[in-house]
Amino acid sequence: MAQMEPFDRKARQRARDRAAGLIAGREQMLWHVADELAERRQLRGAAPQGPELWIGLMLPPPGVTGLDPSPRLAAAHGGVAGEEDQRHFADGQFASITAFMTLHGVNDLPGALLLCRRALRPGGRFQAAFPAGFSLGAVRDAFLEADVAAGGGVSPRVGPTVDPAEAAGLLQRAGFVEPVAEVDTLTLRYQSLTDLARDVRAHGDSGWLASRGRGLTTPRRWAAAEAAFAREAAADGRVGVEVQILYLSAVAP
Numbered sequence: 087m088a089q090m091e092p093f094d095r096k097a098r099q100r101a102r103d104r105a106a107g108l109i110a111g112r113e114q115m116l117w118h119v120a121d122e123l124a125e126r127r128q129l130r131g132a133a134p135q136g137p138e139l140w141i142g143l144m145l146p147p148p149g150v151t152g153l154d155p156s157p158r159l160a161a162a163h164g165g166v167a168g169e170e171d172q173r174h175f176a177d178g179q180f181a182s183i184t185a186f187m188t189l190h191g192v193n194d195l196p197g198a199l200l201l202c203r204r205a206l207r208p209g210g211r212f213q214a215a216f217p218a219g220f221s222l223g224a225v226r227d228a229f230l231e232a233d234v235a236a237g238g239g240v241s242p243r244v245g246p247t248v249d250p251a252e253a254a255g256l257l258q259r260a261g262f263v264e265p266v267a268e269v270d271t272l273t274l275r276y277q278s279l280t281d282l283a284r285d286v287r288a289h290g291d292s293g294w295l296a297s298r299g300r301g302l303t304t305p306r307r308w309a310a311a312e313a314a315f316a317r318e319a320a321a322d323g324r325v326g327v328e329v330q331i332l333y334l335s336a337v338a339p
Contacts, residue, residue, distance in 0.1 A: 088227065090296060090297075091193040091296055092103060092193060092245060092246055092295070092296055092297070093191055093192075093245065093294050093296055094294045094295070094296045095155075095169060095193070095294075096153055097293055097294040098158065098191050098290075098294035099155050099156055099295075100294075101287075101290045101291070101292060101293050101294050102154065102155055102156030102158075102159060102290035103155075103156045103157065103158040103159070104123035104287070104290070105144070105287065105288055105289055105291075106156060106159050106162065106290075108287060108288040109144055109288050109289065109290075110161045111143065112284070112285050112288040112289070113144070113202055115272065115274070115285075115289075115329070116144055116145050116186075116187065116289070117145070118272070119186070119187060119215045119331055120145055120186070122215065122270060122333065123184065123186070123215055123333070124238045125174060126286065126333060126335060127211075127213065127267075128332065130211070130335060133181060133182045133211040134181040134182070134207065134209050134210060134211070136180065136181025136210075137151060137179065137180050137181060138150040138151065138180060138182045138184070139149075139151050139152075139153065139179075139180045139182070139183045139184070139205065139266070140152050140153070140165075140183075140184050140186060141153045141154070141170055141184065141185040141186060141188055141189075141202075141308075142154060142164050142185060142187050142188035143156070143159040143160060143163045143188035144163070144186070144187065144289070144290070145186065146163045146165070150168070151165065151166070151180070152164065152165025152166065153165055153166045153167075153168060153170070153174060154166075154167060154168075154188070155167070155168065155169055155170070155188070156317070157193075160248075169192070169193075170185065170188060170189065170192045170198040170201070171192050171193060171194035171195070171197040171198040171201065172201075173201055174306065175205045176205070177204045177205065178204075178205070178206070178208075179205050179207075179208065180205050180206055180210060181206070181207055181210050181211070182206075182210055182211040182212070182213075182252040183202050183205060183206060183210070183211070183212050183213070184212075184213045184214070184297070185198075185202065185212075185213070185215075185216070186213035186214075186215060187215060187216050187217075188216065189214055189248075189287070190216040190217045190218065190245070190247060190248070190291075191215040191245075191291070195248065195256065196256060196259060196260060198321065199256060199257060199259075199260035199262070200260045202260070203260050203261045203262055203336075205336050206338035207238065207338065208333065208338060208339060209337060209338065210337070211335070211336075211337060211338075212257075212262060212331075212334070212335065212336045212337070213334065213335050214332075214333070214334040215331055215332065215333050215334070216248075216331070216332060217247065217291075217322070217329055217330065217331060218247045218248040218250055218253070218330055218331070218332035219247060219248070219250050219269060219271070219330035219332065220247075220328075220330065221244075221247060221251065221328065221329045221330050222244050222322070222327060222328075222329065223327075223328060224325055224326070224327045224328075225244060225279070225282065225315070225327065226244050227314070227318075228279060228311045228312075228314040228315040228318075229311045229314075231310070231311070231314040232307050232308075232311035232314060233307070235310055236306070236307050236310065238296075244295075245294075245295045249331060250267060250269045250330070250332050253265075253267035253332055254266070254267045257334060257336045259276060261334065261338075261339065262336035262337060262338060262339075263337050263338075263339050264335075264336055265334070265335075265336045266333075266334070266335045266336065267332065267333070267334055268332070268333045269327070269330050269331070269332055269333070270331045270333065271330050271331075272328070272329045272330075273326045273327070273328050273329075274326070274327045274329060274333060275322075275324040275325065275326055275327070276324060276325055276327060277323060277324055277325075278315070278316065279311055279312045279315040279316075280312065282327060299318070
């Protein structure tokens with residue numbers, strides 16, 4: 087029997103397609119992550135000269151080859167539409183690869199990392215940034231309270247994430263050398279669960295958990311989750327929501 091994948095590939099494509107028209111005005115976290123990647127790239131020194139691959143086309147830099155699960159984003163930026171854990175490029179094609187805020191939605195992360203390493207030239211640089219660890223704890227807690235109160239069981243709302251402590255080992259298993267894994271915890275502040283949901287939707291990160299309970303988020307259950315979320319608000323009326331961003335870097339041997 088085939089093992090069920092944690093993420094619905096088609097639903098993820100649709101979510102990122104939809105996000106292409108929603109992200110304008112909600113890119114603050116993406117710009118922060120892009121700046122952090124740039125600083126880390128400078129600290130590691132100049133990368134080898136040659137073609138660059140940018141995976142994740144919400145904020146693509148000019149002049150690079152792009153790959154994204156979203157056909158709409160790929161078409162808008164002249165990139166390739168496809169999954170990160172499937173082969174799209176020849177071995178040794180790139181001098182550097184950056185995976186920007188997509189690897190948290192890959193079903194076969196070890197396979198995706200292996201493909202990135204194979205697509206790099208010897209000495210080529212790999213970088214990645216994506217949510218990991220215990221992110222969105224306030225959201226998990228709010229929906230858990232609402233589900234328990236409604237009865238009938240608890241439905242998964244937030245997908246599984248990579249344990250940052252295991253990240254360097256994943257890079258080594260993929261054949262990289264000089265692996266580095268760092269975590270940056272961001273605290274985002276929201277007036278309501280609905281506003282947070284709009285941000286998540288605009289980033290293409292909603293509705294693609296394979297085990298999600300379809301039809302379980304009724305208006306009553308959403309209102310209960312919204313109330314549970316609001317009870318965690320600080321004096322300014324906003325709730326702090328932590329997001330852990332995992333930054334990876336490594337070199338192809």
